[in-house]
Amino acid sequence: MSLLNLNIVDDNEMLSEKLGYQLEEIILELVNKKQIVTIGLSGGSLIDLLASSVPRLQFPWARLRFFFVDERFVPFTSDESTYGAYQTKLFRKLPLTEKNIIKIDPDLKSVEECAKDYQNKLEETFTEDDKSFDIILLGMGPDGHTASLFPNHSVLNENKGLVTYVKDSPKPPSERVTLTLNTINQAKYKIAVVTGESKSTIVKEVIQEKNTKYPIGQVKDLIWYLDKSAASKL
């Protein structure tokens, strides 16, 4: 498999295409070894990038489980819901059923309960001895956050379970569930997709200077997919 840890492409169109092929390659290799392949999704610009290429690809859909690296604790009908955005832009174009998508229950009483329930659902995807996720797709915010792991926030040290929660996110909405840093680090393939000039300084600090003060810098063995602007300071 051709796996480079730094991939720089000209524009979003190219990024979407390359990322799609990379996913196809990883997934096809994984399905030779295991029955179910788990794919963690992040929000932000990644949604449109995946929506432009994934529907054209030949995945063994029934054997895939899509889940959310983090999710905002809001109703699915809200414009803020990451699941809602994936449903509108991507899932409805794919031959998926309910069982292919693992999502939070936004109707639960509190974000704590929601995180617990989500963790139970995720644990059910581990049908074999292997207790790690296969692919985790990450974005990066302009402050270096990834998933809902924010810089200088205690959530970064919450490593007890698969999932934890945030009640005071510096980026609204304030209540979110998120995979823990440990869970992300244990995944087999961690892919960060980052675009735009505004991210270029942190990209340089993390990739070249190995700066770990940003949450994204604490993810090990990242495979980077950058557009030219995000890579402009490398």
Ligand SMILES: O=C(O)[C@H](O)[C@@H](O)[C@H](O)[C@H](O)COP(=O)(O)O
């Ligand atoms: O829940 C959120 O607030 C978003 O999902 C957020 O974490 C996003 O993934 C990053 O900020 C990168 O977003 P962009 O790629 O759109 O910059």
